[in-house]
Amino acid sequence: MSRLWLLNCLVAAVIFLSLATLKGALVALAIPLFIYAVSCLFQGSPVVQLSAVRTLSARRVMAGEPVVVTLSITNQGAAIEELQIADVVPQSLEVLEGQTYALTTLLPGETIEMEYRVRARRGLFEFSDIRASVRDHLGLRETHVVLSATAQLLVLPEAPRLRSVAIRPRHTHGFAGSIPARQAGTGVDFLGVREYQPGDPQRWINWRVSARHAQTLFSNQFEQERITDVGLILDTRQHSNLHSNDKALFEYAVCATAAVAEACLKEGHRVGLLLYGYGMERTFPGYGRLQRQRLLNALARARTGMNYALESLGRLPTRFFPAQSQLVIVSPLSPEDVSTLMSLRAHGYEILVICPDVVSFELASRDASSHPQLAARLARIERTLWLRSLQRVGIRVVDWRVDQALDQAIHTALQKQPIGRAAWERAT
Amino acid sequence: MSLTHRMRSLAIVLATATLIVGYGLGNLWTWAVFLAAAAVIWWWALCVKWNGVPSVALTVYVLAATAGCWQGLQPILMVAGLVAALCAWDLDHFARRLRNVRTDAATCTLERRHLERLVTVSGLGTLLAVISLSVSFKVNFAMLLILILLAVLGLSRTFAWLRRVSE
Numbered sequence: 001m002s003r004l005w006l007l008n009c010l011v012a013a014v015i016f017l018s019l020a021t022l023k024g025a026l027v028a029l030a031i032p033l034f035i036y037a038v039s040c041l042f043q044g045s046p047v048v049q050l051s052a053v054r055t056l057s058a059r060r061v062m063a064g065e066p067v068v069v070t071l072s073i074t075n076q077g078a079a080i081e082e083l084q085i086a087d088v089v090p091q092s093l094e095v096l097e098g099q100t101y102a103l104t105t106l107l108p109g110e111t112i113e114m115e116y117r118v119r120a121r122r123g124l125f126e127f128s129d130i131r132a133s134v135r136d137h138l139g140l141r142e143t144h145v146v147l148s149a150t151a152q153l154l155v156l157p158e159a160p161r162l163r164s165v166a167i168r169p170r171h172t173h174g175f176a177g178s179i180p181a182r183q184a185g186t187g188v189d190f191l192g193v194r195e196y197q198p199g200d201p202q203r204w205i206n207w208r209v210s211a212r213h214a215q216t217l218f219s220n221q222f223e224q225e226r227i228t229d230v231g232l233i234l235d236t237r238q239h240s241n242l243h244s245n246d247k248a249l250f251e252y253a254v255c256a257t258a259a260v261a262e263a264c265l266k267e268g269h270r271v272g273l274l275l276y277g278y279g280m281e282r283t284f285p286g287y288g289r290l291q292r293q294r295l296l297n298a299l300a301r302a303r304t305g306m307n308y309a310l311e312s313l314g315r316l317p318t319r320f321f322p323a324q325s326q327l328v329i330v331s332p333l334s335p336e337d338v339s340t341l342m343s344l345r346a347h348g349y350e351i352l353v354i355c356p357d358v359v360s361f362e363l364a365s366r367d368a369s370s371h372p373q374l375a376a377r378l379a380r381i382e383r384t385l386w387l388r389s390l391q392r393v394g395i396r397v398v399d400w401r402v403d404q405a406l407d408q409a410i411h412t413a414l415q416k417q418p419i420g421r422a423a424w425e426r427a428t
Numbered sequence: 429m430s431l432t433h434r435m436r437s438l439a440i441v442l443a444t445a446t447l448i449v450g451y452g453l454g455n456l457w458t459w460a461v462f463l464a465a466a467a468v469i470w471w472w473a474l475c476v477k478w479n480g481v482p483s484v485a486l487t488v489y490v491l492a493a494t495a496g497c498w499q500g501l502q503p504i505l506m507v508a509g510l511v512a513a514l515c516a517w518d519l520d521h522f523a524r525r526l527r528n529v530r531t532d533a534a535t536c537t538l539e540r541r542h543l544e545r546l547v548t549v550s551g552l553g554t555l556l557a558v559i560s561l562s563v564s565f566k567v568n569f570a571m572l573l574i575l576i577l578l579a580v581l582g583l584s585r586t587f588a589w590l591r592r593v594s595e
Contacts (some may be wrong), residue, residue, distance in 0.1 A: 032507065038586070103529045138546065
């Protein structure tokens with residue numbers, strides 16, 4: 001019930017009681033209420049003309065960095081006796097300092113400034129409208145105004161620093177990089193010996209082999225090191241995300257993807273990204289700082305969702321990635337995904353799976369006493385079994401407990417699953 | 429505690445005390461105790477921030493003042509109690525609007541202007557009520573009927589207009 005309506009009812013009730021009881025004194029009681037109710041008539045009807053400008057101290061920030069939001073509201077109409085301003089702050093933005101609500105008077109042409117600091121983890125945040133209410137001093141007449149002051153804030157995901165990620169796909173590019181290309185050329189690692197050709201540096205001559213032949217000289221060959229294509233695939237399917245307390249498993253997956261992207265770009269590789277699950281959002285492969293920004297922008301916008309067409313990895317568009325290139329899949333996976341990954345491997349892709357550990361993430365949010373011990377054990381065994389079946393076909397798997405540093409998890413896991421010559425040496 | 433909060437507390441005490449004295453002078457102590465209980469409930473509602481209670485409390489105080497006048501108690505005290513209850517109700521609403529606002533110069537100005545307006549309105553209301561209490565005239569039945577019709581018409585038109593304006 002509005003305040004004015006309550007007053008109206010009380011005035012009417014008192015006056016009718018006075019008439020019904022023929023008590024003149026009762027009319028006197030209605031007078032203060034009536035005067036209060038009609039006091040708002042003495043002010044003219046307010047024509048609200050407000051303009052608002054919103055400025056952000058930065059439009060793109062890293063996760064956790066504070067941003068100062070400044071609102072300037074100018075009165076372009078008549079004087080406003082009481083102005084209440086409430087800014088609508090997007091959900092999951094944390095207000096650190098300052099106020100998003102103000103109550104003030106505003107003279108014609110006067111400007112009020114509000115300032116507050118916000119912080120967020122990751123995502124695209126859209127500031128939309130400012131709600132303003134204009135009232136008379138007694139608050140009886142109220143006019144609501146919505147002021148448009150839009151702005152966007154992009155909070156990029158945190159990318160933990162990684163040492164180089166040991167990858168070795170069959171397909172490489174022509175430019176010098178860090179991946180052994182299985183081709184002779186300028187390099188560091190010994191590849192083989194061939195007959196000396198004019199122009200070969202003298203220090204390349206293999207004297208031991210040459211000594212065994214009377215008339216022929218032999219030179220060492222070195223393995224070329226080149227850059228390669230890295231295709232990052234981030235699983236954005238609804239069921240790949242788990243929430244426990246205020247943490248989400250998907251946020252860890254996003255950070256891991258950002259970290260791998262940064263490490264690969266640093267080594268000069270051409271990196272592309274596919275967000276698969278809620279839809280299919282692709283960032284074309286590229287190099288360098290600009291590509292880093294593109295990838296971080298895409299990861300900042302990433303969110304999980306339900307898409308019945310993309311419930312399994314079976315519809316993964318392999319044409320997005322060059323044949324025999326390196327794929328890095330960041331996903332908690334499910335048993336149904338195993339066959340798809342095996343099929344990708346059979347097509348010649350080198351696959352590295354970074355698999356956040358769902359079971360330990362779930363258990364971390366529960367009390368030790370309330371653990372369903374047997375169920376957790378069974379889930380762990382099942383998970384280990386299908387991760388091993390992936391490893392058996394040559395897919396390298398990083399089983400990542402999210403409370404562990406990603407760099408440490410990757411290096412520990414990849415040391416146990418060597419590639420190339422190291423794998424061959426280990427096998428023989 | 430801000431000026432608004434102090435004035436609100438003072439208004440509640442004043443409203444309750446005035447009405448209790450009025451009822452006490454008429455030897456209606458049961459009603460006086462009931463009013464004291466209403467004041468305690470109003471106070472408690474302010475502490476726990478129940479927003480609906482002040483409107484109910486104002487209604488109770490207006491009805492108490494009306495019942496007092498009807499019983500033939502001191503009308504001046506009833507008017508004073510009603511005006512104080514009205515001020516308390518208004519200040520409670522204003523305090524709620526101020527709740528989330530950082531106190532600065534602009535807010536102090538706003539608070540001062542609100543109190544000025546409230547004092548003016550309630551002072552004028554009290555003055556007119558006291559004048560109306562000192563004026564008495566007799567009317568016949570036909571005149572009374574016309575007055576009732578005029579009151580119905582006038583009030584309904586005024587309230588309809590106020591509601592339209594407030595929306």
